[in-house]
Amino acid sequence: MKPLLEKDLQSFLKRFGNFVDAEFRDVKVISPTLIEVIIAAQDEARGFDWLTIHFEFSDVSDASLIDNDKLLHVDMEDGLSISYKNNTFIFKSNNSTFQIISSSIKYQEGQF
DSSP states (O other): OOOOGGHHHHHHHTGGGGGTTEEEEEEEETTTEEEEEEEEEEEGGTTTTTEEEEEEEEEEEEOOOOOOOGGGGGGOTTTEEEETTTTTTEEEEEEEEEEEEEEEEEEEEEEE
């Protein structure tokens, strides 16, 4: 897995079109401070082919999650936002209550 760094946030979001019309695939709470999320999205760097992004959030300080059986109902029309403030990342869906606040984000690209 690659760490997502503050300096790379804007290019990362641009590459995946801010995750507009992406699809949540899975959310796993590994421990109270470790959460994994899988999202399917289009990749501008690969001619807008679909792929999955496996995120790992560590040192989670707060989260508002959605049950896996309701993930497909999350409206992703406005995509996701990822910001960095006060040494923490804020990862949230722009059209729902889904949000994770953590000190570290890693990601890995996978097949659709």
